[in-house]
Amino acid sequence: MKYATELKKFASSQSIYSAVRISLAIVLPSVILAHFGLLKEYFLFPLATSFIGLTDQAGPFVRRRNALILAIVSFFTVALIASLLKSFPFLIYPEIILFSKFFTMIGVYGQRLAAVGSLSLVVLAIFIDGHLTGSNIMKSSLIFLAGSIFYLLIFLVVSKIQPYKLAGQMIGENYLRLGNYLSLKSKFYFKNPDFEALNSQIISQQISIKNLQEETRETVFETRKIVNESTTTSRLLMLMFLDSIDLHEKLMTSESDYRKVQENFGSTDFLNSIGEYLQKLSEEMVNIGIALQSNRKARPIENIDLMLEKIFNEYFDLRNKKLTPENLEDFMTLRFILNRITSISDDVKTIYKVFSQDEKLAKSLSTELDFRKFVTAEEKLSVKVFLSNFSLKSSLFRHAIRIAIALVIGYWISSFEFLGIGHAYWILITIVAILKPAYATTKHRNLLRLYGTISGAIIAYGLLYFISDQIILFVLFLTAMILCFSFLKTKYAWAVFFMTIYVFLAFNILNPGNVNLIFKDRILDTVIAGAVAFVVSYFVLPVWEHTQNLKLMQKSALSNLNYFSAAMAFFRNENMEPEAYKLARKAAVIDLANLSDNFQRMISDPKNQQKKLEHFHQFVNTSHLITAYIASFSQYSEASKVYPEIDFESWDLKISAELGRTDLLLNQKDLHHTILQESKIQPMDTVEKLLENRKKELAENEFFDRRDPNRISHLTKLKNLKEILELIYDVAKEQRKVAEKLEPEDQSTMVKQ
Known part of the structure; x- marks a missing residue:
């Protein structure tokens, strides 16, 4: 693994960019409030900012803005109602059931609103027992509302300053995935490839590429600045994305009968040379992706023409030595593999030319495509669509029932005094995070949550035990927060690991010396929530x-x-x-x-x-x-x-x-x-x-040595x-x-x- 390249990919990615934006939006007001001694009183302000930030998923500006506004309204409504009903225990269970059903079912309108619904249930967990809100309900709710609006303002300002940033990062990520895809395919040409394992990895990568392409299509095609503006940047970004889709198809065309190719040429060094060349070509794609994410021009790492010429010379030498009437068809297959590799190489060279910011090339771009046909339409906010899913035939409705039952059980368990749980809302938050529509996903996230929480708690406990310098602890807190938000979509166990660390450090800032209680509660609540989520996902209306x-x-x-x-x-x-x-x-x-x-x-x-x-x-x-x-x-x-x-x-x-x-x-x-x-x-x-x-x-x-x-x-x-x-x-x-x-x-x- 090339660690410098991996670091560049991570440092320039949309996930780290978004994580830094959310973290700064949380930390800056917290520092100001702490400076004036108001952080404990106004703790809900940065907390609301973090929740709203988590609903901000990549996509077109209008959809992101509308989702944020809906999240602000939902969060404020839930916070206010939960605070008002906390004094009426007999109403809390119906409250949990109604909110669980409604906010899970709005997922019928797409992943963006599903995220708003899930975070609304997290807000319910925070406010349900008044542990963090105090006695002044209206003041707490307004502080929470102000923190939510603060993130919306930051989003509007950043989107205005950098209108192309997100599109560039997402298109760059497409090239990174394509580079990984080609790297996997190159392994078929090395000695003794594991065909089954490689095929499984390629299928997984196909899923990853498809999901990213859909998200990028939505962002690029429905962002008017990208599609309609005649600026060089907008046209070049569009060209780069369309090229990535065509390049993906060409990478798929490199499918061959690898077992037969290995049988015929595995004893030679030529297949190894092809594998090494494809690895180099995959590094060029990664280089293009990093450049797009970083908003800079890309320059080739290697001389592609020279590398390709070397490959062809090896092929011609092999053909001269080994070609017979009996293996003629095998050499034709090998020649065609080289032809496809040449086509991919030409595409990579063309993409590098695009990075020259050739204005004539950009202005000549005319796709003649109706972009609307290529974007998956979001479900319209129709009451009829919403109500039509209230049936056991709907997997989302069955999931809503599971969520409601799991939260009711979780809240009921948290009320057991003999358990001595000091942060009961962690059980509910963990259930919402773990329990997903698919049993397999729930099972997987359950294990990752448990591993991440236990390891994170141990590390956080050690940090607080051995480090007393508040500046060092604050730097660690900020770093853990950024890394948590960065890994939330891609590496859930690591995200939970860093989340646990920054939660421990945050509670230490607010209430120093309470680390033993936090440690016990965090581990116990995660185990309880994981058990509840597993049992409910397995026994209550499962969708296999x-x-x-x-x-x-x-x-x-x-x-x-x-x-x-x-x-x-x-x-x-x-x-x-x-x-x-x-x-x-x-x-x-x-x-x-x-x-x-x-x-x-x-x-x-x-x-x-x-x-x-x-x-x-x-x-x-x-x-x-x-x-x-x-x-x-x-x-x-x-x-x-x-x-x-x-x-x-x-x-x-x-x-x-x-x-x-x-x-x-x-x-x-x-x-x-x-x-x-x-x-x-x-x-x-x-x-x-x-x-x-x-x-x-x-x-x-006589055979003639033609080397063209x-x-x-x-x-x-x-x-x-x-x-x-x-x-x-x-x-x-x-x-x-x-x-x-x-x-x-x-x-x-x-x-x-």
């Missing part, structure tokens, strides 16, 4: 991942069918607009990632709930391969008229029929006789005949194009057989002919 399998398989199968149809139509110049093709590609990648994500969660479900796990795993793997192979096929579209030797019409019917059979199987629809016949069509290609002729020539004639990296023979293109079509069909056929193994109720008997 296997219940989502069929729906996600249906979506992925249909998306791949549509993606192939769009790619074939685009390839054959059948009036397919680039926008329609890119929308089909986007849908296929999103549905593939959702399918893969569901499988990853299913692995963490109890063994008795991992229904048809092996078959589902096979379906996920075949879906991944089909999407990657279609992406490979689509790269030929620019020169489609020069391949008369391939019967594309028959391949179109054959592959579409096989993909269609899977779609019909999953949707329990009857199969027309025609589709069976189409799936058995034998395309009238002439590629094999040409290959035989070439082998004969190679055996009879830019020249790839027409026969090599034909061979690889046909191979891709064969791979799509073979994997589609394998997937159809997997679909046939599902439970009888999931398919029509007619489809299994």
